[in-house]
Amino acid sequence: MDKNLIIYNSLTRKKEKFEPIKSPYVGLYVCGPTVYGDAHLGHARPAITFDLLYRYLKHLDYKVRYVRNITDVGHLENDADDGEDKIAKKARLEQLEPMEVVEYFTHRYHENMEALNVLRPNIEPKASGHIIEQQLMAEKIIEHGFAYEVNGSIYFDVEKYNEKHDYGKLSGRKLEDLQSNTRQLEGQDEKKNPFDFALWKKAAPEHIMRWPSKWSEGFPGWHLECSTMSTKYLGEQFDIHGGGMDLLFPHHECEIAQSTAANGKESVKYWMHNNMITINGQKMGKSLGNFITLEELFSGNHKLLEKPYSPMTVRFFILQAHYRSTVDFSNEALQAAEKGLERLLKAGKILQQLIAEKESTVNIDELKANCYQSINDDLNSPILIAHLFEAVRFIYLIKEGKEKINAKDLEQLKNLYQTFVYDILGLQEEQSDNSEFTSDLIDMILTLRLEAKKNKDFSTADKIRDELTKKGITIKDTKDGFEWEQN
RNA sequence: GGUCGGUUGGCCGAGUGGUUAGGCAGUGGUCUGCAAAACCACGUACGGCGGUUCGAAUCCGCCACCGACCUCCA
Numbered sequence A: 001m002d003k004n005l006i007i008y009n010s011l012t013r014k015k016e017k018f019e020p021i022k023s024p025y026v027g028l029y030v031c032g033p034t035v036y037g038d039a040h041l042g043h044a045r046p047a048i049t050f051d052l053l054y055r056y057l058k059h060l061d062y063k064v065r066y067v068r069n070i071t072d073v074g075h076l077e078n079d080a081d082d083g084e085d086k087i088a089k090k091a092r093l094e095q096l097e098p099m100e101v102v103e104y105f106t107h108r109y110h111e112n113m114e115a116l117n118v119l120r121p122n123i124e125p126k127a128s129g130h131i132i133e134q135q136l137m138a139e140k141i142i143e144h145g146f147a148y149e150v151n152g153s154i155y156f157d158v159e160k161y162n163e164k165h166d167y168g169k170l171s172g173r174k175l176e177d178l179q180s181n182t183r184q185l186e187g188q189d190e191k192k193n194p195f196d197f198a199l200w201k202k203a204a205p206e207h208i209m210r211w212p213s214k215w216s217e218g219f220p221g222w223h224l225e226c227s228t229m230s231t232k233y234l235g236e237q238f239d240i241h242g243g244g245m246d247l248l249f250p251h252h253e254c255e256i257a258q259s260t261a262a263n264g265k266e267s268v269k270y271w272m273h274n275n276m277i278t279i280n281g282q283k284m285g286k287s288l289g290n291f292i293t294l295e296e297l298f299s300g301n302h303k304l305l306e307k308p309y310s311p312m313t314v315r316f317f318i319l320q321a322h323y324r325s326t327v328d329f330s331n332e333a334l335q336a337a338e339k340g341l342e343r344l345l346k347a348g349k350i351l352q353q354l355i356a357e358k359e360s361t362v363n364i365d366e367l368k369a370n371c372y373q374s375i376n377d378d379l380n381s382p383i384l385i386a387h388l389f390e391a392v393r394f395i396y397l398i399k400e401g402k403e404k405i406n407a408k409d410l411e412q413l414k415n416l417y418q419t420f421v422y423d424i425l426g427l428q429e430e431q432s433d434n435s436e437f438t439s440d441l442i443d444m445i446l447t448l449r450l451e452a453k454k455n456k457d458f459s460t461a462d463k464i465r466d467e468l469t470k471k472g473i474t475i476k477d478t479k480d481g482f483e484w485e486q487n
Numbered sequence B: 001g002g003u004c005g006g007u008u009g010g011c012c013g014a015g016u017g018g019u020u021a022g023g024c025a026g027u028g029g030u031c032u033g034c035a036a037a038a039c040c041a042c043g044u045a046c047g048g049c050g051g052u053u054c055g056a057a058u059c060c061g062c063c064a065c066c067g068a069c070c071u072c073c074a
Helices: A041-059 A086-094 A098-115 A127-143 A158-164 A175-181 A222-234 A245-263 A294-299 A311-319 A331-351 A364-376 A381-399 A407-424 A436-454 A458-470
Strands: A006-009 A014-017 A025-030 A063-068 A147-150 A153-156 A198-202 A218-220 A238-244 A268-274 A277-279 A327-329 A473-477 A482-486
Touching: A006 A268, A025 A041, A025 A222, A041 A063, A041 A098, A041 A238, A041 A268, A041 A277, A041 A294, A041 A311, A041 A407, A063 A222, A086 A098, A098 A294, A127 A147, A127 A153, A127 A198, A127 A218, A127 A222, A127 A245, A153 A245, A158 A175, A158 A245, A198 A222, A218 A222, A222 A238, A222 A245, A238 A245, A245 A268, A294 A311, A311 A331, A311 A381, A327 A331, A331 A381, A331 A407, A364 A381, A364 A407, A381 A407, A436 A458, A436 A473, A436 A482, A458 A473
Parallel strands: A025 A063, A025 A238, A238 A268, A277 A327
Antiparallel strands: A006 A014, A147 A153, A153 A198, A198 A218, A473 A482
C-alpha cells in the first residue's frame, strides 16, 4: 500500500507529508466532548473528520492507537477564582451526583456516535480517572520552574516559560499582544499575569468535585488533562493531535506549553484542526445557544428543521465539505445531501448486479488513482466524493449497456466502492424498519398490479401506485417487473 | 482594538495562473401505457477597484462585507 498522505499541520501552517515517528505505529489524540449536555451538530464535525482520518490510516495499514478523551472534570465556568466546574454545576442544578451526569451524557454521546457510524477510539480516558497523573505532571512543571503555588492553587508561569520557549507558536500570538488583550476577570488577583492558567485549583467549600493533593483539596485545570492523558497512552512524543479550531487557543497552546515544560520537548508532530459548523453564518455553539443537537436532527424535533435528517445524511453533509472549511447549516443543503447520498448508495446496490463483458470501455484504474489522490491530499473528501459520482455514472451507463466492463475491472470497481464509500467514508445503508412480512405484502400487491397492467387495466394499476405512493413507497416499473423502495 | 480566515453560478461546495469540479434544484430530450428511476444535452459563476502577466476567479495592492480566536466552546 502506497503511503502518500499529506496533511495540513496547523503548527507550521503548511501541508506536510505524513511520516509517523515510529512507522507503522501511529498515535492519534483528539479532544473529545465535555459531557454536560447532549452532543450537537458541531460535535459531529471533529468526530467525523477524525473518524475519516482514523479509517484512512488503518486502510493504509498503519497500526493506529486512537485516543479520544471524555472531559468530565476541570472545566471552569469562567476563569475566576470561585469558578465552578461545568459538570458540578449541572449536577447541582439537577440534584444528581456529578458522576451520574457524566455517565448519562457519555452514554448518549456514544449512541449518537454509533448512529453516525463513527468508530470507537481504542482508548477513551476520562479526566476524573487521571487525577494522580495530572498532579504528577503539575509537580514536574513546578520542579522545572514553570509553575508557582498561590493559596493552594498552582498556576502555569507563562512569562517564565516564554523566556526559553515560544508561547503562542501554534496560534500565532505574541506574549506582548496577549498582555494587553487578555480579558481581565474578577478574582484573578492570585495570578502573576492574567494569561497564566491553572494547573490545579483549590476548591471552594461549596465545590463538590474535589480531590486531595499536597497543595489543597481541589481539582485539576482543564488544559492539563489532555497533556497528561496523551502522554500516558501515546508517549511523550506522538504523531497527530486533533480538535476543533476553537480549541487552538488557549487550549492547545497551553497543552504545548505544559508538555514542553514537563518533558523538555515538543510532544506533537502534526496538529490538525477542523473548522466550525455555522448556522446563519455564525458559529454553532453552546454559548450562543444556536445549536441543534444530533438527537433533534435525527428526529426533526427542532423549530429550524423542516424534517428529520438521518445520521448518514448528516455524515455525508459533513463529508461533502473539506474539514478545514466552515460549513453552513441549512435545510436546503441537508436535503441536497440526502438526495446525493441516496444516489451514491443506490448505485452501490446496482453495482452488485452488473454483469461483466469481455472488454472494458471505462477506465477504472484512472478512477482509482483519482480517489487516492484526493484523499491523500489532506483528506479532501469533497473531491473524493466527486470522483465517486463518476463511478456512479459508470455504473448506470454499464447497466444501460452504453458502456462495458470486463470481469477484472468490475471486481476492481466493487473493491473501490467498498473501500472508499463504505470503509473510508464510513457511509452505509440506513437500516430499513421494514419487516419481512411488510416487504412480502408489498411484493404481493405489486404482483397484482403487474397483472392488472398486463390486462391493460391501467386505472387499477395507477390506483395501486397512487395509494402506495401516499404511504411513502416509490414504485419503478422495469421491463418485465417492478422495483420499489421506501422513502 | 489585536491575530487569523473567508467572500465562487438558484442553493451547497471544491479548485487555483491557460483545461467541464461534484451534488441538489431547473429546462429540453430519450425510455415508459402513463409515471418514477436512469441516460443525454443545456447554465459559462468566482465581492469591488486597480496592478503584474501573452493570459487571473487563481498572484500583488487597496477597499467593502462576513466570520473565528483573544473568556467556556467541537
